[in-house]
Amino acid sequence: MIPYADALKLLLAQSRALEDEWCRSSDASSRFLAEPVHALRALPPFTNAAMDGYAFASEGNVLTAGSEYQVGGLIAAGAPPPANAEAKVWEITTGAALPAGLDCIVPLERVERLEAGRIRLREALIGGQNVRQRGSDVAIGTQVGAAGQRVDPALRMMLAALGVDRIKVRRKPRVALLSTGAELIANPSLPLGEGQIYAANAPYLEASLRAMGAEVIANTTLGDDAQTFAAQMREVAARVDVVVSTGAVSMGRHDFIPASLRAADARLLFHKVAIRPGKPLLAASLREGPLFIGLPGNPIAAAVGFRFFVVPVLRAMLGMPLETPLRVPLSESVRVAAGLRRFLKARLRYSPSSGIGLELLEGQESYRIGSLLQANAWAVLHEDTNELPAGTLVDALPRDAGGGWFID
C-alpha cells in the first residue's frame, strides 16, 4: 500500500499540460489560459470624462465660483470632436475623450446655464477632477491573466475591454468513463431486477468532469466481463487523455481490472493506496498513451478517488496550480486510527461569533450518498493523526472541484 502523497506524485509525473489552442475570447468562458495575458493597450485607451458636465482647462489655477465662460460646443462620447480651436470650455458626455489641454470636468449640476451658450460656475473648481487618465486602470504591458487561470466573467470583461480577439487556452482534457459491475442498470427507465442497482457513479463523474471543463468522450456501463472491458479500452484508449473506471479493482472474484491491464501491456503505477475510503484505487499508464485511473465502485470511494486523484491530474493537464486546502478548526473532537489518509464528508460553517468551523458529518460509510448531499467540504485527515480535539486545524477542500465554497 502506497501513501497518498506518493501515489499522487506518481500520477502527476505522468500528467503533462495539454497542448494549447487558439480560442476566440467570446468562446473562452470556463476555458483555461495557456499563457499569461498582457495588456497590449492601455485602459482607458484615452483620457476621458468620468461624468456628464463641462470640460475646462484649469491650467493649474482654481477657477472661482461665479466666473463665467463661453462653451465651445458638445463633445459626445463616440462622436468625432468638433472643430473649434478657439474654445477653452466644452460640454462633454461621460466617456468622451478629453481634448488636449483640458484637465477637469465640472458636473452638470454645479453649473448654471446662461444665455447664448454661456455658463457660470456655482462652485470653485480645482483642476484634475472627474477625469480618467489614459492607462490609469491598466497600463500597457500589465499582466491581466495568468497561465492556468479560468476565464471567468470578469476576465471576459477585461479581455473585451482590451480588444483581445483570440487567446491561447489549453485543449479540453478528453476522458472516457467505464463503469463495471453486473449489478448496474444505467437506464433509469428500466425496472431493477433482483440484486440490481442503478448506476450512480457515472452520472456523478460525468457531471463533475463537465463542470471542470473536460470532455466526456465515452460513458459506458459494462458488466463484469474482462473481454468486454478490454474491447472498450481498445475502443477509447487512443482517443482520450484519461480513462476512468469504477469497480473491479478490489481483490474479489470479479475484480478483473488489474489482470486486464497486465494483459494490455499497461504500466501499473500503483494499486491500493493508504486512504479511506477508496483503498483499492489503481492507476496505470496505458500503452496508447492515456492514464488509467481505476476507482472503486462504492459511490463515496469513487467520489473521493475522483476528487483527490482525477481532479489533480486534470488540473495539471489544464495548467492549473495545485489546490491549497484551507486550514480550519474542527468543530468537534474526533478519534481515528492512524496510518491512512482519510477523506471525510464535512460541512464548513461560518458565523461572526464563532468564525469558521468544520463539522464532520454523520454517515461516513462509503455507500451513503445522503451525507454527500449535506456536505460542502472534504475534511482531509493526515496519516499521523489519531486523537483530534475540537479546534484542531485540519485541511479542508470544497466538495466539488472548481465550484468554490458554498458556506452557510
Next chain:
Amino acid sequence: MIPYADALKLLLAQSRALEDEWCRSSDASSRFLAEPVHALRALPPFTNAAMDGYAFASEGNVLTAGSEYQVGGLIAAGAPPPANAEAKVWEITTGAALPAGLDCIVPLERVERLEAGRIRLREALIGGQNVRQRGSDVAIGTQVGAAGQRVDPALRMMLAALGVDRIKVRRKPRVALLSTGAELIANPSLPLGEGQIYAANAPYLEASLRAMGAEVIANTTLGDDAQTFAAQMREVAARVDVVVSTGAVSMGRHDFIPASLRAADARLLFHKVAIRPGKPLLAASLREGPLFIGLPGNPIAAAVGFRFFVVPVLRAMLGMPLETPLRVPLSESVRVAAGLRRFLKARLRYSPSSGIGLELLEGQESYRIGSLLQANAWAVLHEDTNELPAGTLVDALPRDAGGGWFID
C-alpha cells in the same frame, strides 16, 4: 431617489417563478428543481454486503474463533442468487444482496480457506457487521432535493441512484442584452477610432447570465439612436423574460432610454436608486410582459446593477431563495458618507490565526476593471454607515453569482 431595498422589492414583486418543465435527470446538470424531490425507492434498495467476504447467519450469537463452516456457494453482485436452501454460509461480493436470514459479513482476510468448500474463522464474529441495511442511507419518502435547488453532481448521483428518470425543473430565463453607446465597438478585430472603446459590459453580462443558467436570446450593440433602440426592443420584448440594457439611463443628452420607455408605454418601476456605483439605474415593466432593467454604462456600475438587481430577479424566476450575505469583519477601517448603499470591490481572506477578514480594494472608481479582477467579493455597506472601524461586521457576497466563494 429610491432606497435599494425598496427598489429591489418593486422588482421582485414583478418576478414570478417561471413555468416548470420536465427534464431528463441526465440533462439536468445546472438546472433548478421546480419542486421538492422525494425518494420513491429506498437506498440501498436491498440489504447487501459492504465488502467481499462470507455471509453468515449469526442469529444473535457470537461465532467463536476457530469454528468451521461449509460454504454453500457464491453470491455475486448482480447475479441471480444460487438455489441452495440448505446453506447457512455463503461467499459474497460487495454489493450483493444478502439472502433472508443472513446478518453479517466476515471479510475475506479473517477467514481461512480449508478443503472441500469449508472455511474456518480466524476471529470471533459478532452479528450485524459489514451489512448495509435496506433504506439505511435513504428511506422511502425522504426529501432529497428542495425546490429551487441547483442540480449539482452530488444531486445527479442521488437522482441516478434512486432511478429518477425525469424531474421538473424551471424553464431557463430568457434574457436580451442591449448595449447602448456610440463609442462602443463590439468586434475586437476592428481597430478603435478616435474616442471609441471596445464593448466590455456585454461579454461580462453574457458570461454571467450563462453561468447562472439563463439563455441569452439577443446580444446587440446599438449606438445612441433612440429609434434603433425602440426597434430592437420591439424585436425582443415578446420573446424574453428580461431585457437588460447598458448605458443611456443618466441625465445626459444621449440618455434616451427613459423617454423611449415612455414612448413604448412601459410602466416605470423606478429610475435612480440610492446606491453607489450605479445610481442612474432604471427598471420598468414592458407592455409585452418582460421586465426591463437599464444598467448604467460604466463597467463596474453595470456589474453592480447585474449582481444586485438582475441576479435577484433571475433567482426569483428560478425559484431560488434570496441570497444570505456573510457577516464578516472589515480588515481595515473605512469612512463613507452615509445615505447611499455602497457596493465595493473586496477580497475575502482567511487564515487560521486571524480568521475571516474582508479587505476593501484600491481603485473603487466605476471605470476600473483591474480591481474587479482582484476581487472575490462585494462588500455591501448599508445606508446608515459612516465611520466603520476595522473589525466592523459588514455584509459580503461572492463576486460572481452562483460561483461560490473563492477564498485564499
